[in-house]
């Protein structure tokens with residue numbers, strides 16, 4: 001039974017720092033927010049961070065009077081390495097259930113396929129081993145933790161199998177990477193779906209707090225619809241810039257060249273041209 005730290009509180013964000021390898025000898029210091037969600041029937045962890053950073057989750061569990069062995073369920077919001085890298089850690093501790101959206105199963109179970117289709121430099125440093133998904137989620141599913149519910153909202157676009165989770169008892173919405181940070185790297189695979197997902201989240205009633213995986217502070221009040229709206233505009237702006245660049249450079253221009261132009265126009269200098277940003281920019285042409 002989890003210790004009651006703050007009466008009524010169910011969702012506890014935990015910040016996991018990690019080093020993201022960029023290229024030979026260069027790495028960026030990043031972090032991802034993961035969550036411990038407690039109910040009467042035990043604890044659930046939403047996202048497990050990059051491999052090797054789970055000590056922070058263990059400490060947060062201890063503060064709640066829990067250990068990793070009390071974690072009954074791990075939910076991955078999506079397929080990416082910084083969200084699934086600690087799955088193997090929890091499998092060794094407690095054999096919890098592992099859940100994700102049906103569209104995310106393939107890339108979470110088959111890391112080679114993910115790396116082939118969405119290459120990341122030194123991906124194996126973020127996630128070194130895959131786990132089997134034992135519970136497949138669908139839009140509208142409710143995860144019942146006993147007095148605490150997580151409602152599954154399918155929000156693809158950033159990745160094929162991205163979900164957001166809404167806890168109605170607390171008015172907390174976990175959007176993971178669905179929110180595109182304005183001024184940041186455009187990171188999505190399907191801009192049309194990404195915008196649709198953001199519109200859907202904007203129409204969700206009862207949201208008091210919005211958590212995003214790579215943002216320190218949660219959003220509240222009028223900042224929530226504003227951030228969702230700005231994300232939509234940013235994605236649309238990237239699309240316009242991509243079209244402009246393609247017109248200027250000609251139909252036969254290399255994807256790297258087009259991406260470079262777009263990133264520079266967005267104010268990202270030096271332009272981080274890499275497989276991920278090339279996928280985002282050229283996804284507007286499909």
Ligand SMILES: [Zn+2]
Pocket residue numbers: 078080158159177
């Ligand atoms: Zn992601």
